[in-house]
Each structure stands twice: as structure tokens, then as C-alpha cells.
Amino acid sequence: MKGVLLVNLGSPDSPTAKDVKPYLDEFLMDERVIDTPKWLRNIIVRGIILQTRPKKSAEAYSKIWWEEGSPLIVISERFAQKVQEQTQMPVALGMRYGSMTIKKGLQELKDKGVDEVLLVPLYPQYAMSSFETVVVKAMEVQSQDFPEMKVTTLPAFYGNQDYIEVLSKSIAKGLQGFEYDHILFSYHGIPERHIRKSDPTKFHCKIDQSCCSTNSVAHHTCYRHQCFATTEKVKAILGLEATKTSISFQSRLPNDPWLKPFTDFEFERLAKEGKTKLAVITPAFVADCLETLEEIAMEGKHQFLEAGGESYIHIPCLNENEDWVSLMAKWVNTWESEETLPI
Known part of the structure; x- marks a missing residue:
């Protein structure tokens, strides 16, 4: 059975x-x-x-x-x-x-x-x-x-088209009524060495500007590539402008190279660059948790508004x-x- x-x-x-x-x-x-x-x-x-x-x-x-x-x-x-x-x-x-x-x-x-x-x-x-x-x-x-x-x-299942359509539809619903000037795709952070350790080729993943967009068997276990791929697929379905979206990574331990850019740094950078109406999406999670509800929805909003932002929303995960x-x-x-x- x-x-x-x-x-x-x-x-x-x-x-x-x-x-x-x-x-x-x-x-x-x-x-x-x-x-x-x-x-x-x-x-x-x-x-x-x-x-x-x-x-x-x-x-x-x-x-x-x-x-x-x-x-x-x-x-x-x-x-x-x-x-x-x-x-x-x-x-x-x-x-x-x-x-x-x-x-x-x-x-x-x-x-x-x-x-x-x-x-x-x-x-x-x-x-x-x-x-x-x-x-x-x-x-x-x-x-x-x-x-x-x-x-x-x-x-x-990050690359499954049915999943991407469900995720995109949920994001579109979350954006209704909110006039954003930027959407931040914030993913859970991991150490850079985890990317290299997960690379079966042991040479493809350089964590530079090209490896994630260069086809490789390494992509099957490359978290960074899969985050970028998720974002690009959602952007394509929703028709989001490249200049109005970006990717960041939240959570890290000190004294260790982790995936960048860091989400909390992006809150400050975007606000200072005049992006004052921010929507944040957390597509590494299918259910809201401490990292999305406290770190992003609460602390993230505080950081962004303190840095000069005017309005901020966190779009919920898929949940139920x-x-x-x-x-x-x-x-x-x-x-x-x-x-x-x-x-």
C-alpha cells in the first residue's frame, strides 16, 4: 500500500x-x-x-x-x-x-x-x-x-511549470492594490561552500556572474542557480520588468562567506536609490515561518522604512x-x- x-x-x-x-x-x-x-x-x-x-x-x-x-x-x-x-x-x-x-x-x-x-x-x-x-x-x-x-x-520542484504558475498566480494576488516600484525576491541564505560541495562536477560552480546561466549538470543540485531560475520563470509569467526586480539572500552566520547580496543590505540600498514602495517575496518557502513572518514581514519592514522607504508588503507563501x-x-x-x- x-x-x-x-x-x-x-x-x-x-x-x-x-x-x-x-x-x-x-x-x-x-x-x-x-x-x-x-x-x-x-x-x-x-x-x-x-x-x-x-x-x-x-x-x-x-x-x-x-x-x-x-x-x-x-x-x-x-x-x-x-x-x-x-x-x-x-x-x-x-x-x-x-x-x-x-x-x-x-x-x-x-x-x-x-x-x-x-x-x-x-x-x-x-x-x-x-x-x-x-x-x-x-x-x-x-x-x-x-x-x-x-x-x-x-x-x-522549482522548475516545474505547474508549480511556477501556481506561485505566480499567488504573487499576482498578493500584489493586487499595491503600487510597487520594486519587487525583491528574498531567498534563504546558505554558505557559499555549500554550493561548491553540492557541485558533482567539482569545478562548475564558481559563484560568479556566469556559472548559474551556463548549462551544467551541476544545476540539479545548485541552490543558487535554482533561486535565479525560479525568479526568472515567475518574472516571465507575470511580465515583470527587469529593472523593477532583484534577488537577495536572508540569514547568515558571521565570519563566513554566504550568498550575496544580503536581504537586509538590500532594504537600505533600495530605499536610498529611491525605491520607496517595496514588495518582498520569499520563494524558498512554501509555508510561512519565523524567517518570513518575523525576519521579513516585521523586521524587514522596519529596516526598509527606517532607511527611507514609504510602503512595504510581504507577500505570503503558498501556505494552504x-x-x-x-x-x-x-x-x-x-x-x-x-x-x-x-x-
Whole structure:
């Protein structure tokens, strides 16, 4: 019997330092998030970051926490339920970090008689620290605890035309009634070395002005290329002017080269260049989370207006968008009936 496991990032159980600390520990100790030797990662995470970050992160979570719980968890649960309503297969939800584990999701499917699983990392683009770590963890859990299960992974879907059309339609709706003079496509940031580590050729990805636009097998696992490709596909569908759009990358750790330009720097630059009406899109996420709701929708707006901007909107992620639900259901139903991956 076939079933589906949807997997997203995860969340602490509450917006308190007590619950945020173990969540951050699990997240930051992942070797695909901070890819240093374990002894050094221990020093960085447990000796430095976890001494101060849990309290600050808890305060940030408190700003966006819903009565029902973590927005990311609540949105993901609603999404999974709506997908379930459009397929005959059991649909379960797991998270890479936190108490809603991948193991619990696979156990839920097993209890329903599932022995063949479609694993769906809910990340449009491929990156070591998001898509890859979900797949590696799921395979590890399957091997250790569910050896009788067969697991097939849905590839990163950034280039799927149906997905791009759903995303573009959602963005167009978010822009209605807002007279923007610039749209910023802000993607989650990763270290530059993750790009090079993910390059199967070991020579193509130079992170310059040409490698992402020069065709290569490296693009299948190149996050930077896939971010640019997502943006260009959306721009083409919506007919956006090149001079009114740009790309940036949010989140980074100090003393380490990360993808540029940085989103917070772009807020200041755009405002000073006279772009006073800014719309921000976060297409690295399919569900709103701390990074979109607090860092972009709240802090980003404050930074932009402080720098001289006049009006600012953050366009929500796809979340429970009915077209997005229907598309995911279409993908999983295609896999069930045709025994082939739809993308």
C-alpha cells in the first residue's frame, strides 16, 4: 500500500527559551547545516550560539506565535489535511527538527498499512541544509526502523511549470492594490561552500556572474542557480520588468562567506536609490515561518522604512493555497496511479 510523507523544517514546541534551546541544538548540530567537523561545531553551537540565541529566538517566536501553535506547524497540518482530502492514499506529516519527527510520520503510515512511501521535502529548491538533510534523515530512519518500507523522493520542484504558475498566480494576488516600484525576491541564505560541495562536477560552480546561466549538470543540485531560475520563470509569467526586480539572500552566520547580496543590505540600498514602495517575496518557502513572518514581514519592514522607504508588503507563501493543494494532490495521485514521479 502506498502513502505520502510531507516534510518541512520544524519548530520548537513553544516560544520559550526552554523549548527553543533543544530545537536549535538539533538544527544547528546538523552537519548539513553547519558543515564543520563535529568538535568545532560543538564549540560553535553549544559553546557560543546556544549561550545567547535561545532567548533571542524565543522572543522572535513570541511575536509570530498563533493561538493554535507554531505557524509553520499549523499551516503544514492544514495543508496535509487538505491534500488528504484529494487523494485515497494516507498522508502523514513530519518535520526534520523538533518533536514532530520523520520517524513519527513513517510510523503513522506504517500503522495504516503503508509499505511504499512518497517522501515530499517541502522545499522548492535543492540545498544541503534543507532538501538534502530531509532525504538523508528519512533514509536513515527508514533503514533503522522501517526496513520493509520502500521510500521514493519527489525531486525539488522549482522548475516545474505547474508549480511556477501556481506561485505566480499567488504573487499576482498578493500584489493586487499595491503600487510597487520594486519587487525583491528574498531567498534563504546558505554558505557559499555549500554550493561548491553540492557541485558533482567539482569545478562548475564558481559563484560568479556566469556559472548559474551556463548549462551544467551541476544545476540539479545548485541552490543558487535554482533561486535565479525560479525568479526568472515567475518574472516571465507575470511580465515583470527587469529593472523593477532583484534577488537577495536572508540569514547568515558571521565570519563566513554566504550568498550575496544580503536581504537586509538590500532594504537600505533600495530605499536610498529611491525605491520607496517595496514588495518582498520569499520563494524558498512554501509555508510561512519565523524567517518570513518575523525576519521579513516585521523586521524587514522596519529596516526598509527606517532607511527611507514609504510602503512595504510581504507577500505570503503558498501556505494552504487551494491551487497549491490541488497541485500537490495531482503529483501524489500521479505517482500512485502511474508509478512514476510527476516531475
